[in-house]
Amino acid sequence: MSAPTLIDGKKTAESVLAECEAEIADLKSKGVTPGLAVVLVGADPASTFYVRSKSKMCEKLGIHSVKLELPAETTQDELLKVIDDLNNDPAVHGILVQSPPPAHIDEAAIIAEIDPAKDVDGFHPVNVAKLALEDASGFVPCTPAGCQRLLTEYGIETEGANVVVLGRSMIVGKPMALLMMAKGKGANSTVTVAHSRTKDLEAVTREADILIAAIGKPEFVKAGGVKDGAVVIDVGINRVDDASQKKGYRIVGDVAFDEVAPKCKAITPVPGGVGPMTIAMLMANTVKACKQITGN
Ligand SMILES: Nc1nc(=O)c2c([nH]1)NC[C@@H]1CN(c3ccc(C(=O)N[C@@H](CCC(=O)O)C(=O)O)cc3)C=[N+]21
Numbered sequence: 001m002s003a004p005t006l007i008d009g010k011k012t013a014e015s016v017l018a019e020c021e022a023e024i025a026d027l028k029s030k031g032v033t034p035g036l037a038v039v040l041v042g043a044d045p046a047s048t049f050y051v052r053s054k055s056k057m058c059e060k061l062g063i064h065s066v067k068l069e070l071p072a073e074t075t076q077d078e079l080l081k082v083i084d085d086l087n088n089d090p091a092v093h094g095i096l097v098q099s100p101p102p103a104h105i106d107e108a109a110i111i112a113e114i115d116p117a118k119d120v121d122g123f124h125p126v127n128v129a130k131l132a133l134e135d136a137s138g139f140v141p142c143t144p145a146g147c148q149r150l151l152t153e154y155g156i157e158t159e160g161a162n163v164v165v166l167g168r169s170m171i172v173g174k175p176m177a178l179l180m181m182a183k184g185k186g187a188n189s190t191v192t193v194a195h196s197r198t199k200d201l202e203a204v205t206r207e208a209d210i211l212i213a214a215i216g217k218p219e220f221v222k223a224g225g226v227k228d229g230a231v232v233i234d235v236g237i238n239r240v241d242d243a244s245q246k247k248g249y250r251i252v253g254d255v256a257f258d259e260v261a262p263k264c265k266a267i268t269p270v271p272g273g274v275g276p277m278t279i280a281m282l283m284a285n286t287v288k289a290c291k292q293i294t295g296n
Pocket residue numbers: 050053096097098099100121142143237251270271272273274275276278279
């Protein structure tokens with residue numbers, strides 16, 4: 001096999017962000033500034049890092065950014081009140097509550113409280129339904145949308161392709177499957193959803209022309225689970241202890257990159273693959289929300 005194409009998420013994110021910048025400039029010329037509120041409850045280090053990355057990206061693009069870092073003891077009612085205030089804030093077009101919240105928070109009830117028109121994560125039941133219905137007015141969750149954009153950007157044929165989605169979360173696996181089985185460009189695929197309870201998992205993933213790994217287990221996918229010439233999209237962001245690193249950890253994906261990459265036609269690295277796309281698509285969803293809400 002020749003060397004695989006490395007799918008560059010940072011570079012593709014740059015093009016998405018450039019599109020956003022043009023739209024933001026157009027909105028600003030009409031006196032409108034898109035706004036995004038990011039809410040974090042508690043101080044999980046990885047969550048704190050991601051929330052700050054999102055706010056920084058807003059500032060870079062000139063999106064009005066509201067960052068609320070709330071104490072871990074915040075009650076359900078207090079959080080609902082925060083959401084209500086953001087729903088009613090005309091300067092805010094997008095609302096994101098970083099997942100997962102502390103255990104005492106009922107996350108589903110929080111998501112349901114977000115105005116679906118501001119639900120830039122695409123987690124609200126209205127937007128989940130719109131994705132299933134192929135209604136383009138809804139918001140597609142950022143990570144699956146980013147994965148699909150990587151496939152189209154690199155000209156990977158999805159029409160009729162066997163796509164295996166490994167993982168069935170509401171954040172990635174399930175919406176990813178819906179996106180790829182939908183009609184249209186970058187989709188029209190034959191989709192299989194596999195997960196931790198799937199029988200003979202490697203035999204299933206080995207059928208994939210396109211394997212999307214979102215199972216949340218470090219280096220779970222080995223060479224034996226990948227077909228020669230497959231395209232592999234690695235959604236995993238796992239911190240594993242590594243005493244040789246200054247931070248004491250390193251980030252690995254859900255795919256054992258070193259043994260899998262030589263079998264692939266194309267593969268995403270971690271970091272620098274899907275992660276940057278997630279943030280870029282969040283910016284794109286925020287611009288879309290702003291345009292819809294303001295009628296631009
Ligand atoms: N309501 C909600 N919406 C989310 O979109 C959401 C969430 N909750 N909870 C956590 C996950 C995770 N997530 C990432 C975003 C960017 C990178 C990212 O930028 N990664 C870089 C840097 C990786 C690193 O150094 O840690 C990369 O892969 O190259 C990773 C992960 C969004 N999430």
